[in-house]
Amino acid sequence: MSAAVVRAALSPAAFVDRDGTLIEEVDYLTRVEDMRVLPGVAAALARLGRAGYLRVLVSNQSGVARGMLDEERLAQIHAELLRRLRADGGDLELVLYCPHLPGAPVKAYDRACECRKPAPGMLLEAARRLPIDLPRSIAFGDSLRDVEAAERAGARGVLVRTGKGEAEFALARAAGRAITAHADLAAAVRAELG
């Protein structure tokens, strides 16, 4: 099989950040009751799915390393997030998170890992698990770390101005950095898909 044929069998991914992008930014979400899905998010994920994107959540969750919640609690939060997204027509093909933090109090997670964004590890892991074409993939996030992780994985990153995005966009502009930013995930998906 030629390389071109292999490439054609691959799909682009939409890598989506969680906090400040899919759900309201709160300092270390530890209780499912505090989770608020942002407006238009489920419909935007549905549209990405119809357009052939594999939808992958990639989320830094250092609250685990900080001892604020365990992975079981985190799994409950993600199950509830999926339930709410699906109830509104959205979905995710894969959920990945990084529980690590160098110097963290929970020793099992005290690690300088390859997955904590801006490192590209989660995006590369997704591309090992799913038939993803990284050069055609887009990451959506409210942090410059999300954009950097995308670029380091060979994909493209766009900033959403929800969550920490407005402040992050101001930082990027002050540094003279060219960066694409949209009001929220729905606007970003409209801009990307036309």
Ligand SMILES: [Mg+2]
């Ligand atoms: Mg975020």
Ligand SMILES: [Zn+2]
């Ligand atoms: Zn990690």
